[in-house]
Structure formats: structure tokens, C-alpha cells
Amino acid sequence: MTDLVKMGEAAKAAAQQLAQLSSAEKNAALLTMAEALVSATPMILEANAADLAAASALPTKFTDRLRLTAVRVADMAAGLRAVAALDDPTAKADKGWRTEAGLFIVQQRVPLGVVGMIYEARPNVTVDAAGLTLKSGNAVILRGGKEALRSNIALAGVLRSALTQAGLPAAAVQLIEDPGRELATQMMHLTDYIDVLIPRGGAGLIRAVVQQATVPVIETGAGNCHIYVDQAANLTMATAIVVNAKVQRPSVCNAAEKLLIHRGVAAAYLPALARALQAHGVTLRGDAAARTIVPSMQPATAADWDTEYNDLIMAVKVVDSEDAAIGHINAHNTKHSETIVTDDYAAGEQFLSQVDAACVYVNASTRFTDGQEFGFGAEIGISTQKLHARGPMGLTALTTTKYQIRGNGQVRK
Amino acid sequence: MTDLVKMGEAAKAAAQQLAQLSSAEKNAALLTMAEALVSATPMILEANAADLAAASALPTKFTDRLRLTAVRVADMAAGLRAVAALDDPTAKADKGWRTEAGLFIVQQRVPLGVVGMIYEARPNVTVDAAGLTLKSGNAVILRGGKEALRSNIALAGVLRSALTQAGLPAAAVQLIEDPGRELATQMMHLTDYIDVLIPRGGAGLIRAVVQQATVPVIETGAGNCHIYVDQAANLTMATAIVVNAKVQRPSVCNAAEKLLIHRGVAAAYLPALARALQAHGVTLRGDAAARTIVPSMQPATAADWDTEYNDLIMAVKVVDSEDAAIGHINAHNTKHSETIVTDDYAAGEQFLSQVDAACVYVNASTRFTDGQEFGFGAEIGISTQKLHARGPMGLTALTTTKYQIRGNGQVRK
Known part of the structure; x- marks a missing residue:
């Protein structure tokens, strides 16, 4: 039987050790883990084949994400090597200053401690999360989708052996092997042992975690993104x-x-834009004004404006002004990524200033909201909340700070 | 009847306006609020007198915090003027860089939006919170202790009139006037309208908010602080x-x-230290080793190690090593402030590195953990959590960031 409190205690003890490691020690372990994954490829693929066989009735879209190949295992290993090459955020202080009383205060970056990951049946998240949390000095407790359990057990086993081989505590990476929902619920309330929960997956998963968890959550991923x-x-x-x-x-x-789309250009431009999208297989759903211009569009319902399709569907609305566009976006977006296309300087600046989202663009695709594209090198997710981290989260999002204060006998007057 | 959803909508609309104000406009409003408070002193004191009369059966410690005087009102006004003089955090960008694709990304500081404050019967928090949230561009919904309701209604009324006079939306500062617990509970779940909840008060209040709220919380205040x-x-x-x-x-x-206290100095030093503390009226509770050295100490129980007294009581433990001291602290502290007193360089560095707390000191009093002492000028509380903000929270803790990204037609390959 899985004892989550025991796992929590082990994670906490491991985290205290990890927080004291040098960057070189963590990097060496990451390289050992990468090598171990490649060596264990046949065993990993065998476990994955069993998962795939059990999931054969599920849609291709699902099994595509579950499937591992030798190339994908090599990619995961390459990912670990790439993380080893990144700067260690805990090797840095944010700032330092001397106070009026003569205290020297340093705001030092430190690991969060124990990170909990709840995710769907994507085995690559197991390796990604282990690499990023280790690099930032955190222990991790993983709870992946039950359809990937055999793959995850294989991957976590390889990573844990590699940790031991590198002289680090295996408890730095722990996988919950009991697929029951009770364990996930218990994990969401393990406030004494888990410092932050990061759910990764569809909107349903994330909503469930945000609503149930008493452990602090970083909300990721939902993207009802607009282009104006x-x-x-x-x-x-x-x-x-x-x-x-x-x-x-x-x-x-x-x-x-x-x-x-602004009413001033809709009649002249929307037909051509619609054809370009339809040529790529996009189904368009329009409001009344858009359908007057492009009658082939399906009618959009009220629900469309709040729906993330994750598919070749796009809803189209004609607006009377930029104010109306911004008002609509702020009322319906998920605070992820929003773009204006304009050559008008003031219009661009207004959009940047007034749209409430993690990433607001002028004249660029929303697809750039990504840790790699931002230059962070890797990401643990894209935060759509306002506290702690907002937008693509690199290694720094997995850290907190500690004020280290050096005195010489100061007392408060 | 208080309609919290309506208050939330009004706060959100006000927040969108506030986010677009210049620092000068916000500062002018703060000065107007300060002046209005001073002018309204007789009315404020009358309301406070009614609160005090109703609370006359409560302990002096309680009524002391509830009591306003002309000097205290003037102090609150001075506090608003001091906040006006601080730097505006939303006038700054954290960083900016150009990506490989040629996008120029600026990480701009922006207000959180709507802040919820839940606090006890201390009317000064009403004014402090209104000033700090306004300066950082946020709207605030206040829910103070019911014993201070008349005082808070008077104060909030003055502040709201001043906002209107300054041309800003009165809904920037709203007070929940219904003292029922149901409203507080509803407030903790108002995720569509409140971006962050900050409870200020005793451990019981904070625990209740952390356990019940689905709105993100910044946990403040509990301090079981150690000196080694x-x-x-x-x-x-x-x-x-x-x-x-x-x-x-x-x-x-x-x-x-x-x-x-380290065993190596306990026998020789503890008697003198105990006398110094006892001379200030401190009651000491010791473990067995401490009581052998100073028999006048009461025995400490297991519960003592996890108790924040907020009183002239101190529990004393003799430890065999610095490792034992750090182990004890990390097991029992509330992650607030911890001090080592030592002339040993390595001992000081080990303590700074291994103790898990917002503020870790060498050779200084824990009493310096404070926004003013840190040089932040004002504080909204002291965070004891790890996400978003840790330690004394100045104005920046009331902000988040937004990536503003300027392109010239970039699409993702």
C-alpha cells in the first residue's frame, strides 16, 4: 500500500540534501540519468508496449502521447543533458543591500523543497519533471495518468537507480504507483510535505486540482487565446x-x-482570411456580422467564446473598436496569450497595456509563448495565474528566495 | 444585503481603471485621502468610541488595538503620505530581451487586480491596506473584525469620498459591512473576482483562511522564531x-x-542569561538539561516547541551541536525568522544555508524582520509561505508581471 506520508517524509529529507548540492553535483547526476535512460531503452519500450496494448481501445490522439520509441527515449535523455547545461537558479542571489541598522541582507534563490506533479498519460513528463526539479534542487513526487503507469514505473526506476549511482538520494524522484483517485486527493492535501503542486494536462485535470488542493497550486495551461x-x-x-x-x-x-476583426476591415478582408484558414482545414464559427460576410461559417454560440478547442476550429467576431476587442478578451480569455495585428503605434501600446494576460503580443503569433522560444531553455509549464510565476516557467519558477542577513550584534531599538 | 458578486464586479472594473493610472494620479489620491482622514477625525473617533463601548467587556490587549485617538488618526494619514512617497512598483519592468526570433520581450510589473484582506479588529489595517493596494494599482475588498465595524465604516467612507474627490472610482476601496461569517466564507471562494487573499491576524484566523479559501492566499504572520x-x-x-x-x-x-543553547556553553552561561530574561519578566520553560542548570525554569512540554506565545514566555533547549539546533528548528519553526549567535565563520554560514525560513540571521535580533527595517518603507504583511513572496512584503508583493512582446510579423516555424 502506498504510504504518502512516508513518501512525503522521504522527499523532505531528500530535499534538504539536494538544497546543499553544488551545481556540478546536480549536473553529473542529470548526465548519469540521461545515460541510464538510453541504456535501458529496451526495458522502457517493453513497459510502454504493455501500456499501449492495454490502451488500444483509446483514440489515436491519446495513444500518440502515450507511445515511446527509441527516438523519443533518446529525446528525453537529450532533454536531461540540455537541463544540465542550463544555469542553476539556486546559484544566484536576486539582490543584496545594507540596511540603516548596518545589516547586510542578501535575497538568495533557494529551492522550493518538494514539488508535486499531477499529469496525464504522457511518460515524457516523468523525465522532464524529474530533470527540472533536480536541477533546481527540489525533490519531486510524481503522479502520472494511470494508462502510463508501466512506462512511468520503468522510467522512474531507471532515474532512481541513476540517482543512487550518482551518490544522491533516490527519494529525490518518487512515483506514486497506486493509480487510485484517493491517492491523488490525498496528495493534494499533503501540506506538511509538498510545497507546491503543478498540474499538467487538460482543463478538467487542472480545474480539479485547483478546486480540491490545499497545497499551493501553480495553475498551468488553459489557453483561450485571441488574435485581434x-x-x-x-x-x-x-x-x-x-x-x-x-x-x-x-x-x-x-x-x-x-x-x-475590426469592422473597418472585415468586409474587405475576412473572405480572404477565411479562405486561407479553410484551406488548412479550419472550421470557422462566426457571429452574425462575420456570417453576413462569410456565409459558409457555422454560427457561433455563447459557449464558443469561452471554449478552448485545441483543434482546427476558430470562432470569429466582428468588433466595432479596439476597446470592444480588449473588453471581449478581458471578459473571456484564460489570461494566457493574446495578439493584436496593427501598424498603428497607439493601438499596439494600448493593447499591450490594457489586455490582462501572461503574454500580450503586437504583430506576432501567440505560438511563441513557450519556454524554449523565450530563451529559458526548458519549461515546467505555462502559468496562467498571477501569483509566483506568470507565463512560461523556467527553472527559476521552481525556486523561492530566502533572506540571509549578516549582522554584528544588532538589536532593535 | 451585501452582494459580494456585485462588489467583486465593481472591484474588477475599478482595478482595470487603476491599472492605467500614472503614479502621479495615484499619489495625488493618497494625499487627498490623508487630508480627508485628518479632517474627519471627530467623526472617526465618535464611531470608534461606539465600537469601544460595545467592546468594553473585552480584554485591554484587545481594546488597545481597537482604540483610535487623534494621534493615531494622524499617524494613519502620515502612513498614506509615506506610501505616496514610495516608488511605484508598476512603473518598472523587471527585464527585457530580444529572442532568437527577433521578438522584444519586456517583463513589465503590473497590479495583481483585486486584493482581498481579512483581518481582525484593528482599524489601522483598513487604512494601511487601502493605501498600499491603491499605490500598487489594485482595488481592495476589506473584511475587518466585527468589533471594529463602526470604525471601519467611518474610515472606509472617508477614503471612498476622497477617492471620488480625486477623480478615482470609489470601488477601489470597498468594505464588507455585513459582519457575518457567511460573507467571509463567500469571500474566500470569490475566485472570479478576487486575485489574492491576504489574511492578517492571529494564527487561528490565518489557518481558517488557508484551509477554506479557493482564492489564492498569501499566508502571513505566524512566528515561532528561534535563537541558537x-x-x-x-x-x-x-x-x-x-x-x-x-x-x-x-x-x-x-x-x-x-x-x-549549545551544551558546551550552557552550564557556564545559561544561569546569567536566564537572570537577564527573568529580570524583564520572562517566564522560562526548559527541557530537562536546561532545568538541571537553572532549576527555577518550569518544565517545557512537547507542545511548547510548536507554540507561538506572543508573550513574555520563552522555552529553552540544550542541544549537542549546531546540526541538532538546525534539525530542531527545521522541524518546529513556522519558516519566519531564525538567528544564530556565533563568532565561528563556518557555523554562521552553515546556519544561513541550512535553516529553512524566510529570514535567517547571524548575530542580529529576529525583530528586524519588518518592511520598514528592510528598507521597503511599508509592508502589507510578512509572508511565511514560499510561493510568490517570502518574508516582509512591500509594494512589489502586491504586483505580478506581464510579458509584453513586440514583433514585426513573426510566426513560429
């Missing part, structure tokens, strides 16, 4: 951006789901 | 620090509650 084509837009650029944001990878959270 | 007197301590300095940390203001969260 202003009346002053360069329309060639607008088409390129809208098509890219919608079709380049429609299943991900930074894909655009909604198109808002 | 190392065997290499300068004992004169140790006495000054321990006495200051315990007796200078025992009711506050950064006062020391526990004394850990």
Missing part, C-alpha cells in the same frame, strides 16, 4: 499570423482559438 | 540579542519564542 486584427493591420502579416497561430499546432495551449 | 546560541558565541552579544528579540515587543510575530 485591427483596422490598421498589415493584412498580409495578419493572414500569416492568424494561420500560424491557428494551424501550426492546434492541440497546444498557445494556439489561437478566437479571431476578433 | 552557538558554543562559539560572543556571550555579551548573545544576551543583548536574546533579550531584545524576546522582550522588546513580545506580542509580535518576529519576537523570539525559543532559545536553543
